[in-house]
Amino acid sequence: MPAAQRAAGFARIRPQQRKGHVMPQNRNFLYLRLYSELKQAIDSGRLRPGQRIAPEHELMRQYAVSRDTVRRALAKLESEGYLKRKAAAGTFVRIEKADYGLSRMESFSEQMLRRGLSPSSELLSIQLTADLPAPVRKELGFTGAERAYIISRLRKANGQPMAHEVAYIPCALCPDLHTHLVESTSLYHIYEDIYHLQLGNAQITLEAETPSPALQKLLCLRPGMPVLRMRCTMHLKDGRALYYVTCDYSGEKYVFSVNLTR
Numbered sequence: 001m002p003a004a005q006r007a008a009g010f011a012r013i014r015p016q017q018r019k020g021h022v023m024p025q026n027r028n029f030l031y032l033r034l035y036s037e038l039k040q041a042i043d044s045g046r047l048r049p050g051q052r053i054a055p056e057h058e059l060m061r062q063y064a065v066s067r068d069t070v071r072r073a074l075a076k077l078e079s080e081g082y083l084k085r086k087a088a089a090g091t092f093v094r095i096e097k098a099d100y101g102l103s104r105m106e107s108f109s110e111q112m113l114r115r116g117l118s119p120s121s122e123l124l125s126i127q128l129t130a131d132l133p134a135p136v137r138k139e140l141g142f143t144g145a146e147r148a149y150i151i152s153r154l155r156k157a158n159g160q161p162m163a164h165e166v167a168y169i170p171c172a173l174c175p176d177l178h179t180h181l182v183e184s185t186s187l188y189h190i191y192e193d194i195y196h197l198q199l200g201n202a203q204i205t206l207e208a209e210t211p212s213p214a215l216q217k218l219l220c221l222r223p224g225m226p227v228l229r230m231r232c233t234m235h236l237k238d239g240r241a242l243y244y245v246t247c248d249y250s251g252e253k254y255v256f257s258v259n260l261t262r
Contacts (some may be wrong), residue, residue: 030065034073038064042082042093049251050222052090053083107188108165112157115240121183122154122228126179128171136168139233139244147171149178154218161219165247173197173242191242200237211248219250225258226251 041047054062059070074091077083084094111120130147132140140148148168155163167187169177173195180190191197209229211221219227227248234242 011074014165017172030063031069031072031076034059034063034065034069035076038073038077039082042077047093047094051093052071053093055090061188106188107186108155108163109186110188112162115157117157118159119186121158121185123183124152124154126151126178132168136244140168140170140241142170151181161250163247163249164215164218165245168244170241170243173236173240187243197242198237199242200235200239202232202234205233208251209248215248219248221250222252 007133008128017209038047038053047053053059056067056070056074059065060067063070071140074085076089078085083091085091106114108121109119117140122182127150128147129150130145132142132148132150137146140146142148148170151165151167151169153165153167154161169187174190177190180194181187191199205228208226211219211225211227215221215227216223216225221227228251230245230247230249232243232245232247234245236242
């Protein structure tokens with residue numbers, strides 16, 4: 001592949017042919033053969049979710065087929081959910097989005113396990129302080145010099161970054177929290193099984209945001225990709241605020257859904 005195309009991030013798939021083998025020239029067969037080649041590359045992982053595939057003219061050269069054949073194959077893959085075309089950007093292997101259902105509270109670990117993925121966290125920082133932003137103090141119901149843990153984590157599924165989370169947790173409710181927190185631990189497990197707290201209800205807001213350059217790098221976001229910023233305050237059954245969390249989810253990896261009745 002030419003250096004310019006490698007730099008642009010195109011994925012070149014080597015046709016699965018024996019040396020000297022030529023594709024039959026039946027037009028229907030050609031587009032189905034190309035479709036099968038690309039589908040196999042996606043299923044096998046040679047083309048990864050979010051990866052940009054080669055442009056039409058490169059596929060035409062690789063497979064010695066017409067533009068119409070390439071477009072028919074790509075259209076079939078797109079209709080079946082394998083590819084996603086983005087104007088002025090190219091064609092990408094579709095990323096299956098994690099569905100965050102808003103009908104009940106689930107931890108990140110529970111969400112990922114339900115989808116058959118392996119959850120993990122990278123602990124970026126943890127501190128115990130009384131120096132908290134005014135909006136955070138309000139959400140936690142602080143009126144004096146109360147302290148809270150501030151925990152920053154990168155949440156991952158199958159090793160891929162999904163979200164950046166910052167949690168504010170009152171020290172009075174979870175003393176010595178830092179002694180229980182390891183990268184594989186779910187905070188919900190700590191709340192319920194170690195401190196024996198009874199979680200009640202949560203208030204959630206969602207808003208699309210433009211990520212900072214640092215967040216864009218942390219979540220491996222493409223230029224121009226937004227994040228979905230969740231702000232959540234969880235209360236215990238007795239009404240006390242257990243935590244306040246801000247979480248930035250990758251816009252191309254998450255969808256939020258809710259069931260409504262009338």
